[in-house]
Amino acid sequence: MESAEAIAYSSTANLGPGFDILAIAHNAFHDRITASISDTNIEGGIRLHGMAEPLDPLRNTAGLAAYRLLKEMDIRDSIDLHIMKGVPAGYGLGSSGASAAASVAAIDRLFNLGLSPEKKVEFSMAGEVASSGTPHADNVAASIYGGFVVVESISPIKVRRIRISEEFSFITIIPDFRIHDKTRIARRLVPQAVSIQKYVENARYIAELTSGLITGDRELVRSGMNDAIVEEARKPLFPFYDAVKRIMIRNNAAGACLSGAGPSIMGVVDRDTNVRGIRKEAAEYLKSIGIESNIVISNLAGGTSSD
DSSP states (O other): OOEEEEEEEEEEEETTTEEEEEEEEEEEEEEEEEEEEOSSOOTTSEEEEESOSSSSGGGSHHHHHHHHHHHHTTOOOOEEEEEEOOSOTTSSSOHHHHHHHHHHHHHHHHTTOOOOHHHHHHHHHHHTHHHHSSOOOHHHHHHHHBSEEEEEEETTEEEEEEOOOTTOEEEEEEESOOOTTHHHHHHHTSOSOOOHHHHHHHHHHHHHHHHHHHHTOHHHHHHHSOOSSHHHHHGGGOTTHHHHHHHHHHTTOSEEEEOTTSSOEEEEEOTTSOHHHHHHHHHHHHHHTTOOEEEEEEOBOBOTTTO
């Protein structure tokens, strides 16, 4: 095989209380990467094409993930990665994770490596260092496994995909609000120590949210999709967040949270949700404070290991 292609979908990590633990892959956006064996001897073994930014493989999540994979698997061939970005970068939608996951999946197919999903997560999360400075598994795990995932361990990698109620879909409010180097800044804001009271509060939220998503109990989702630790620390970056969340809840979204490190806000919706009201009111509110927005409806997405 001279070339192979893979698609990886966008994702929302944390879901409120589950920092670095919970994530959902949704079909709002996707990245497509084609890997091919290069006919030139490239220093470092990887050349990026298409919508790759930056072009330096070791500073690009797709390139860095590929580099780690090739090095560990002792693959001596040089490769070209053609990147078609569909997941918008910088909006908390798992853009860097989707690139890393698609890169690893495409190379796995190119060389017929038969990598396990866990190994794909391992290589992909290494690629996240290029964008955030630290390896984290939540977004890449969702893009690789698809659906709703729980990252049980990162040493060793252990991820569990959990089936959730088919009653739920998602609405994502994407404000045109950019912060340079946002992911690194957002991760630096995460408290390094919390009180036992905050720990217990968040443990309750995770239990309620997970139970609600599985059973379709929207009241458990509503109660559980909150966060007393990380989201609270990050909210000052996004002064519009509380108002948009109130609009979503007022229109009967089952729950709402920052999507990953923001600024996007993701809501869980069902047939009882006034989706039209959310679209109208959120867009009008953001426009009133000088922020344009894009609003996307999506469903659960499959993963690179199941497409």
